[in-house]
Every structure is written in structure tokens, then in C-alpha cells.
Amino acid sequence: xxPTPSDDDLTLLRHGTAAQRAELAALAAADPGVAARLAExxxxxxxxxxxxxxxxxxxxxxxxxxxxxxxxxxxxxxxxAAAAVLLALGFAGGWFAGRIAGPAGGDLAQAALRSxxxxxxxxxxxxxxxxxxxxxxxxxxxxxxxQELRAPDLAAEGFRLIGGRLLPGDAGPAAxxxxxxxxxxxxxxxLTRAEGSPEDLRFAEAPGAQAFWWIxxxxxxxxxxxxxxxxxxxxxxxxxHGLTDx
Amino acid sequence: MPQPDGIEAAIPALRAYxxxxxxxxxxxxxxxxxxxxxxxxxxRQWRGDGTLRSWLFRILLNRFRxxxxxxxxxxxxxxxxxxxxxxxxxxxxxxxxxxxVHAAMGRLPEDQRAALLLVALExxxxxxxxxxxxxxxxTLASRLARARAGLRQMTGREDPAPRPGKGSRx
Numbered sequence: 001x002x003p004t005p006s007d008d009d010l011t012l013l014r015h016g017t018a019a020q021r022a023e024l025a026a027l028a029a030a031d032p033g034v035a036a037r038l039a040e041x042x043x044x045x046x047x048x049x050x051x052x053x054x055x056x057x058x059x060x061x062x063x064x065x066x067x068x069x070x071x072x073x074x075x076x077x078x079x080x081a082a083a084a085v086l087l088a089l090g091f092a093g094g095w096f097a098g099r100i101a102g103p104a105g106g107d108l109a110q111a112a113l114r115s116x117x118x119x120x121x122x123x124x125x126x127x128x129x130x131x132x133x134x135x136x137x138x139x140x141x142x143x144x145x146x147q148e149l150r151a152p153d154l155a156a157e158g159f160r161l162i163g164g165r166l167l168p169g170d171a172g173p174a175a176x177x178x179x180x181x182x183x184x185x186x187x188x189x190x191l192t193r194a195e196g197s198p199e200d201l202r203f204a205e206a207p208g209a210q211a212f213w214w215i216x217x218x219x220x221x222x223x224x225x226x227x228x229x230x231x232x233x234x235x236x237x238x239x240x241h242g243l244t245d246x
Numbered sequence: 247m248p249q250p251d252g253i254e255a256a257i258p259a260l261r262a263y264x265x266x267x268x269x270x271x272x273x274x275x276x277x278x279x280x281x282x283x284x285x286x287x288x289x290r291q292w293r294g295d296g297t298l299r300s301w302l303f304r305i306l307l308n309r310f311r312x313x314x315x316x317x318x319x320x321x322x323x324x325x326x327x328x329x330x331x332x333x334x335x336x337x338x339x340x341x342x343x344x345x346x347v348h349a350a351m352g353r354l355p356e357d358q359r360a361a362l363l364l365v366a367l368e369x370x371x372x373x374x375x376x377x378x379x380x381x382x383x384x385t386l387a388s389r390l391a392r393a394r395a396g397l398r399q400m401t402g403r404e405d406p407a408p409r410p411g412k413g414s415r416x
Contacts (some may be wrong), residue, residue, distance in 0.1 A: 007391035008384070008388045011387040012387045015365060015387075040398065044394060044397055047343070047344055052265055054261075061275060063275070121313070208311065
């Protein structure tokens with residue numbers, strides 16, 4: 001008799017094509033262990049469906065109906081509300097400093113990761129100025145940073161600019177540009193004046209977000225998101241070229 | 247571009263999924279509201295790769311992770327308070343068994359719980375669920391197998407030892 005397939009293999013067959021499910025039925029007929037495992041999985045599925053039935057017999061709350069039609073409001077989903085309040089307090093009072101510690105990467109990366117964590121969860125107002133006023137946004141941020149800025153075009157990687165905001169940075173104002181893709185994944189590009197020597201692309205991370213950061217001329221830059229490292233690096237290089245190429 | 251009707255039709259499934267994921271009705275509807283707002287706002291960007299529901303679940307899961315990230319960055323807010331058992335039909339023993347599954351789901355790692363609910367509760371295909379979770383199908387299959395093994399061990403329904411099993415219960 002053939003060796004009993006692993007649970008991973010059984011899972012692939014169970015959710016596979018008709019031919020794969022037929023193969024699985026044949027395996028189960030020949031091997032009581034497989035049959036018992038499949039019966040157990042069926043029981044688990046039935047228990048979950050009984051526990052968590054579709055919410056169809058309850059009236060649809062007005063706020064969910066409204067969500068389908070209205071322009072979204074700025075809101076955190078409040079399962080995290082208590083934490084968000086603490087975060088807001090911490091952001092104002094410095095409590096948050098050091099909570100997100102990158103294993104490498106200095107103040108710039110930490111400030112960028114903190115800002116990302118603060119604003120990425122905002123549904124509709126992650127930005128003060130939306131991308132439809134891009135020229136105004138960039139002029140304003142450039143003026144406040146005392147440094148000519150540009151918003152890199154990341155459309156080739158599927159991310160479009162949704163806007164930006166001005167932040168208090170450690171050494172003066174900082175700018176945050178936010179991008180989003182069709183899946184709602186967000187990136188933030190953090191820009192601030194930086195003293196000191198140029199830095200090549202460096203990596204830093206915090207729980208739930210990673211950053212590539214660099215210093216070029218007087219500008220410190222960090223691209224933050226929760227994406228595979230290679231993807232984020234590619235985006236960071238695109239952002240670097242977008243900021244510097246003439 | 248998905249029709250609002252299509253999104254609306256998915257609401258009962260999204261609400262059930264969010265409840266099962268969070269074990270908290272209010273928080274679940276908050277998450278669904280956030281998901282719907284994002285979906286409506288991003289509808290024009292949806293390129294129709296994959297199914298509408300895998301896209302909606304993917305948005306929901308991205309928002310769910312944003313919430314988790316927030317929670318981890320701050321002092322712990324209990325994700326799974328001792329949730330009241332959902333009202334379930336059945337006699338004493340069946341109720342107990344279900345309550346046990348409910349509690350065990352709460353102790354599974356979030357990624358396993360999210361994956362198992364997509365296929366077992368919502369009936370997504372392996373391909374759809376993999377797309378919603380942003381992982382490869384093989385990765386998803388082993389995550390599912392681990393989730394099921396975890397449930398088995400926590401509910402004590404069967405000996406965790408390898409097969410052959412002890413025969414199924416009625």
C-alpha cells in the first residue's frame with residue numbers, strides 16, 4: 001500500500017479539481033486513516049458553519065448600508081479604539097518614542113515607522129491634502145521643509161499617490177506622502193531634512209511594517225509598508241529615482 | 247468594476263466572517279463597515295483579477311491586520327475577551343462540543359484562524375483564499391492543515407497521534 005499522504009497533500013486534494021477529489025475519495029476508500037481524517041475535517045467545517053452562520057436574518061445596520069453609498073468618513077475601526085487613543089496620546093507626548101524599535105536604522109527610520117503606523121489605518125483621511133491637489137501639496141511641503149520635493153510616480157508598481165501631510169519631525173518639519181494600491185495596501189514615503197553623510201539604502205523594521213531609508217543631499221527619505229522585502233526595495237529604488245532624477 | 251449590488255450581496259458573509267474572526271459583534275461590524283467603505287472607494291481600481299469576494303476578503307484582511315498592528319504597538323487590548331458563546335441549537339453535549347470549538351478557534355494563531363474560516367466557513371476555493379490572504383496555495387494548504395490539527399488537539403476530540411484514527415463518531 002502506498003504511504004499515507006500528508007495532511008497538506010490531503011488538503012490540496014480536498015479543495016482541488018473534480019479529478020483530485022475523486023482521487024481523494026479513492027484514497028479514503030483504501031485507507032481508513034484517511035477516511036477518519038476527512039470525516040474529522042467535515043465535522044470541523046460543520047461545527048464552524050453552525051457556530052458562525054451568515055448574518056442574513058438580522059437587519060442590516062444603517063451604517064453598513066450607508067457605507068455602500070456615502071463618501072467614507074475618517075475613522076479607525078474601534079476594536080482598536082483604546083489602543084488608538086493611547087497611540088494618539090503617545091504621539092503627542094512622546095510616549096510612543098522607542099516603542100517601535102528598529103534593529104537598525106536610526107532616528108529617521110524610527111520616525112518614519114511611527115508615522116506610518118499612525119496614519120496608515122485611517123480610512124479616508126490619512127492625508128491632509130489629497131492627490132487631486134498634488135501641485136499645491138508639493139509646493140506647500142517643499143516650502144515648509146525648505147527643500148524642493150517631488151512626489152515619485154509609483155504607478156508602474158501599482159501604487160498611486162493619495163495625498164500627503166506635514167508632520168513634526170525631530171529636526172524640523174517632515175513630509176509624509178501616502179500611496180495606495182488597488183488592494184488597499186498602503187505605503188508611506190517620509191521625507192525630512194537631514195544633516196550628515198549620505199546613506200545608501202538601508203533596511204529597518206517594526207512589528208507589522210518595514211522600511212527602506214536613505215539620505216541623499218540634505219534629504220532623509222524612508223519608504224514604509226508591509227510588503228515583501230524585495231517588493232519594498234524595488235519601490236524604494238523607484239522612489240529614489242523619482243525624487244532625484246531630473 | 248464591481249456593481250454595488252455585488253458588494254451588498256456579500257455583506258452577510260463578510261459579517262459572519264468578521265464575527266468569527268473577532269468574536270465581537272460590534273468590532274466585527276466596524277471592520278465590515280471599514281471594508282465596505284474601502285471597497286466602494288476603490289471599486290474603480292479593481293481590475294477584476296480573481297473573484298469579487300476574494301477581493302473583498304482581501305480588503306477585510308488588510309484592514310484586520312492594520313487593527314492588529316495597532317494593537318501590538320500599544321499595550322495589549324484583549325482580542326478575544328471571554329466571548330459569550332453564540333447561541334447554538336442542539337442538546338447539552340452538542341452545545342458543549344461547539345463551545346469547545348469556539349474557544350479553540352480563539353486560541354488559534356490569527357493567520358490560521360483567518361485561513362481556516364475562509365475555506366471552511368465561507369467556502370472559498372483554495373485559489374480564492376490564497377488570493378485573499380496573499381499567499382501561495384501550498385503555503386495555505388499547510389496553514390490549513392496546522393489549523394485543523396490545532397483544533398483537533400484543543401478540542402480533544404481525537405488522539406493527536408498519527409493515523410489511523412480511532413474511528414469516527416456518529
